[in-house]
Amino acid sequence: MFDPVCPSDLTPIRFGDKWAGMIIRCLEDGPRRFSELRIPLRGVTAKVLTGSLRALERDGLIRRTVCAGPERRVDYELTPLGRSLLEPMAAACEWAEQHWDELLDAREASSLDRTG
Structure with a gap:
């Protein structure tokens, strides 16, 4: 899935947007x-990653936590609902x-039909 030569967009099963499933696995x-x-x-660009993270947070699949301190830090983690997707994703x-x-x-075959 994370191999640069792997055409992960080939898989017809999607969990959210193009990057959501990979974020969940990360x-x-x-x-x-x-x-x-x-x-x-x-x-993924920073802008697209930000959008995907916001969508996953909105849907209750991930939690965004801001850690205060000398250096502000933001962590992302799966919620129990997000964790419940791991098994169907593995399948x-x-x-x-x-x-x-x-x-x-x-x-x-589909691309040949369109060009030929």
Whole structure:
């Protein structure tokens, strides 16, 4: 999913916007700061990441915590509701792995139909 050559947009199953599922997976092991999310999500702009995080927070899937101190810090973490998505997401990923070749063939056939 996080491999730069992996066409993750090929998977027909979406959890929120294009980046939401990957953000949820990034937060699976615990809270992360915005800059820490940018590392595995290197293909997303700061503006789009901010929008996705806000949407996930609005939907109750993640919690944004501002930590006061000499250096203001913001952490993002999954809520219990967000954590409840991990199992269905794992099932969707497993399904996509099992049908990857079929998905690729269908995409290629579709693009040939449009150009040919």
